[in-house]
Amino acid sequence: MKRLLVAGNWKMYTDPAGAGNLASRLKGSLGSCGWADIAIFPPFTSLAAAVDAVRGSGIAVGGQNLYWENEGAYTGEISPSMLIKAGCTMALVGHSERRTHFNETDSMLNKKIKAALGAGLHPILCVGETLEQRESGITEQVIEKQLMADLDGIDEIEPIAIAYEPVWAIGTGKNATPEQASDIHKFTRQLIGRKWGEKAAAGIRILYGGSVKPDNAGALAEKADIDGFLVGGASLKADSFEAIARSFK
Ligand code: PEP
DSSP, rough: OEEEEEEEETTTTTOHHHHHHHHHHHHHHHTSSSSEEEEEEOOGHHHHHHHHHHTTOOOOEEEEEEOOOSSSOTOOOOOOHHHHHOOEEEEEEEOHHHHHOOOOOOOHHHHHHHHHHHHHHTTEEEEOHHHHHTTTTTTHHHHHHOOOOOTTTTTOOOOEEEEEEEEGGSSSSOOOOOOHHHHHHHHHHHHHHHOHHHHHHHSSEEEEEOOOOOOOHHHHHHHHHEEEEEESSSSSHHHHHHHHHHHTO
């Protein structure tokens, strides 16, 4: 049976000491979580502390971003092999904050996904529409365009998880209703099925992200097509992240 995945995106928060403390606490509570895979995405400078803190547990650590070359004169960038050597097994690709603030395009994200897979990392690809796009009734077209471009030329999509993160729900306190999320998750699974086959569609994990909190996680987790969460703000406090992870229990 497909394992659920609950992932915490720590964004540009935590120094190494804080990251180590938070990760050790999660190791104690969720380190041998029987019902879901757990992953954390600290900032680059806190990766070593987080990796040390969760060592020996089932918690995976990932980078929030990566570049597609393995080394070279790319000041400020981090390569897939550097993430692997830092102890990461996962990477976020295409978070809306990267698309919006750093102008990451679908063609860049396609290279990042391929580079991550080539290095043996498990990417979480984030897709989602803006409020304007939702209000114009083009949410499905936006998701389809992002997915098809970001995953272009990729035959094996099993190692990838997709996070549906409506941009209007990220860090805003407004979350999609369970029905809104579930509709897009179903649509996304159908798209995957059409292009990669029914087995891939059934196996791929489609996470929801966007202001997930302990008090709204339960209703979202009940939806059959929601295979986990990508949590931002609420992943920075052990209590709330643990409560969100427990909503799938
Ligand atoms: C995120 O960073 O992916 C996210 C969903 O953030 P938040 O939970 O704070 O909306």
